[in-house]
Amino acid sequence: xxxxxxxxxxxxxxxxxxxxxxxxxxxxxxxxxxxxxxxxxxxxxxxxxxxxxxxxxxxxxxxxxxxxxxxxxxxxxxxxxxxxxxxxxxxxxxxxxxxxxxxxxxxxxxxxx
Amino acid sequence: xxxxxxxxxxxxxxxxxxxxxxxxxxxxxxxxxxxxxxxxxxxxxxxxxxxxxxxxxxxxxxxxxxxxxxxxxxxxxxxxxxxxxxxxxxxxxxxxxxxxxxxxxxxxxxxxxxxxxxxxxxxxxxxxxxxxxxxxxxx
Numbered sequence: 437x438x439x440x441x442x443x444x445x446x447x448x449x450x451x452x453x454x455x456x457x458x459x460x461x462x463x464x465x466x467x468x469x470x471x472x473x474x475x476x477x478x479x480x481x482x483x484x485x486x487x488x489x490x491x492x493x494x495x496x497x498x499x500x501x502x503x504x505x506x507x508x509x510x511x512x513x514x515x516x517x518x519x520x521x522x523x524x525x526x527x528x529x530x531x532x533x534x535x536x537x538x539x540x541x542x543x544x545x546x547x548x549x
Numbered sequence: 550x551x552x553x554x555x556x557x558x559x560x561x562x563x564x565x566x567x568x569x570x571x572x573x574x575x576x577x578x579x580x581x582x583x584x585x586x587x588x589x590x591x592x593x594x595x596x597x598x599x600x601x602x603x604x605x606x607x608x609x610x611x612x613x614x615x616x617x618x619x620x621x622x623x624x625x626x627x628x629x630x631x632x633x634x635x636x637x638x639x640x641x642x643x644x645x646x647x648x649x650x651x652x653x654x655x656x657x658x659x660x661x662x663x664x665x666x667x668x669x670x671x672x673x674x675x676x677x678x679x680x681x682x683x684x685x686x687x688x
Binding site for chain 2: 468469470471472474475479485487489490491492494495497498499500515
């Protein structure tokens with residue numbers, strides 16, 4: 437399943453349309469603590485968070501995160517958006533809160549296994 | 550090969566610059582991805598520590614065939630109780646820094662767990678010196 441597949445299936449908003457759409461998704465990680473993500477998130481995951489500042493792109497890039505998914509209708513700050521386009525990390529959005537969207541992504545990724 | 554990077558206290562926009570550069574270098578050198586990851590996670594945490602706590606600092610990265618050696622020196626308030634600072638969850642970060650998702654007290658433990666050798670020393674009122682090594686040959 438690719439980034440584009442989950443965007444379609446979950447009806448996600450896309451802030452960075454030109455980058456990383458065909459990257460394969462291997463899982464998800466939900467956390468707002470950057471050190472937790474640095475320490476524990478796996479490459480190829482969708483990172484679900486409410487953090488919108490520029491440092492999320494650095495963390496995502498260093499960890500080879502497939503996409504950042506912002507919850508509760510939060511939007512990336514302008515410099516976050518610019519950096520994510522440079523780094524090729526897609527930033528997605530949803531109006532749902534973290535628990536709900538995490539559950540939906542989990543179902544989508546694992547329900548057929 | 551030796552590289553050095555300035556790290557500016559308080560400059561969160563540039564936090565991660567050194568890690569990102571070092572990641573590119575190690576990738577070009579065909580270092581195994583899991584080892585690249587350990588180096589950049591440790592370096593990123595160390596960079597953020599300087600940005601969040603110190604006035605300014607330097608990261609020195611020394612790469613040879615057998616290992617990556619990283620030294621970070623900062624001018625800053627220093628750490629009075631290193632043992633306490635090393636405890637997961639302990640942090641002296643400001644509320645602003647915490648709201649950004651930093652300052653969870655996981656930085657130093659993350660550096661230690663991602664490196665093969667780790668040492669830290671500090672002088673209160675002067676600054677902190679941190680050094681870590683990641684071996685490139687599996688051992």
